[in-house]
Amino acid sequence: MTAAILSAAISTPAALDATATAARLPWLPLATEIEALLRDDSVAVPVRTVLRLPGGAALFVMPAADQSVAMTKLITLTPGNAGTGRPTIQGDVVVFDIATGERRLVLDGPTVTARRTAAVSLLAALRLAPCTTGPLLVVGAGVQGLAHVDAFVHGLGVKAVWISSRSATSAEALARHARSLGAHARVTDNPNAALAHCPLVVTCTPAHAVVLHATPRDDAFVAAVGAYTPAMAELSPALCRHFAAQGRIVVDTGDAAHEAGDLLQAGLDVTALPTLRDVVRGADATGRGPVLFKSCGWAGWDLAAARLALAGVVADEYRHPAG
Known part of the structure; x- marks a missing residue:
């Protein structure tokens, strides 16, 4: 403009x-x-x-x-x-x-905040996800869970959504919302088991504790949204190291070097990781194996x-x- x-x-x-x-x-x-x-x-x-x-x-x-x-x-x-x-x-x-x-x-x-965060995850999925058809697993049924369901259903055409939350009431409410968008939805109390069925994954919890530790699918795309300080984490250190060894990790911005608690607690060199800007500007986004997109937020x-x-x-x- x-x-x-x-x-x-x-x-x-x-x-x-x-x-x-x-x-x-x-x-x-x-x-x-x-x-x-x-x-x-x-x-x-x-x-x-x-x-x-x-x-x-x-x-x-x-x-x-x-x-x-x-x-x-x-x-x-x-x-x-x-x-x-x-x-x-x-x-x-x-x-x-x-x-x-x-x-x-x-x-x-x-x-x-809700919409730009989910739209960043959507852009990353459009650019990086090996499989964009779903099902989508959303861990965390709060404001960001809702925004990501909306973004991935409207932006990617996802037709099936799995919901996991500490609150059964919140999980059921988000599942009903997903159904109102025309998607099939189910609630699961075992997000780690759901990883075997869902190539698209978003974690958007308060990041007070690790919620994912199981091995993802080879065609998985995981957007980890909840943690934005060194003390916060949603993914186990072993899981983060699995992405580094067997697939790819992309961070939203260079600020992740001092904000991405999941990666920092895994002992990874975050400064060496490509950013979404790098991908948009032509960095090689191809490759085999699962993809982790770590989002921390940026003005x-x-x-x-x-x-x-x-x-x-x-x-x-x-x-x-x-x-």
């Missing part, structure tokens, strides 16, 4: 709620925008600021910009809200036009979501000019 287009558009800021934010971020266009961002040399993403708060909570400030758009995501993570009816992630993504300095858009932060993904959402708002403004 050019600065001229942004400047010409009407500058009244639009504040979108969760439903309107999601509507601006359809799965395949969002994955495509993320890929475009990884090809864009103008993108600048400083290290995110994390302020630890009492009770185990944290405030995240995550800015990013390209040549036309600047944004920051400002969210709180409050684990103590789990089970209370209050969301664990709250906040906003504020989007600015660089040419004028105007605030152009405010997006719902939790919705952006660049939020910038991609902001670019896509803003493009839709600008298009609407041109179709329906004020006055």
